Amino acid sequence: MGIEENKAVVMRAYLDGMNRRDMGVIRECFAPDYVNHFPAGQGEVRGIEDFTRTLGEFLDAFDDLVFTVDDILGEGEKVTLRWSAVGVHTGEYRGIPPTTVIPPTGRTVSFSATDIYRVVGGRVVEEWNTLDGWDIMHQMGAVKKAVPATA
Structure with missing residues (x-):
């Protein structure tokens, strides 16, 4: 598959899979x-x-979480996607990966990442994820934001 087809697979995962909560599309991608x-x-x-x-x-x-694709680049088997998302925390947050559980807070959270995907044969086989789970938990009020040390 070419670069444009690889980019289309990743876009479909976000726009048709995650935004529509369609695990069938996720399994296809x-x-x-x-x-x-x-x-x-x-x-x-x-x-x-x-x-x-x-x-x-x-x-x-x-x-009501909605993902937005902000930028997408491709070269060979690799696709880089810069995305953002916003939603209201209405259920138990387990994170990705699920490291802790935070009960619903009703707070609006927004987050973003720039992830790299490796696409082979029309499917994502590997991902390097940069989502900052600590920032999401901070927005929920579950952890305090770290203050940089001063010299």
Whole structure:
């Protein structure tokens, strides 16, 4: 598949899959052996079953969550997507990956990331995710924002 087709797969995952909460589309866009790498110390999600469960829990925390694609670039098998999202925290937040549980706060949260996807044979097989889960928890009031040390 070419670069434009790879970009279309990633776009479809966000706009038709995540925004519509359609796990059928997610299963079409992501390979059975998909691996999601999170920032240091936050682990990985391995396999489509683990991913759809984890993604479903994340989406369930925000009834009205909407993802916006801000930029998309592609080269070879790699697609880089800069995205943003906004929603109201109405369900238990388990994070991605699910490291803690925060009861609904009713707060509006907004977050963004720039992620890299590797697409092979029309499906995402690997992702390097940059979502800052600590920022989301801060917006919910669950953690305090770190203050940089001064010299």
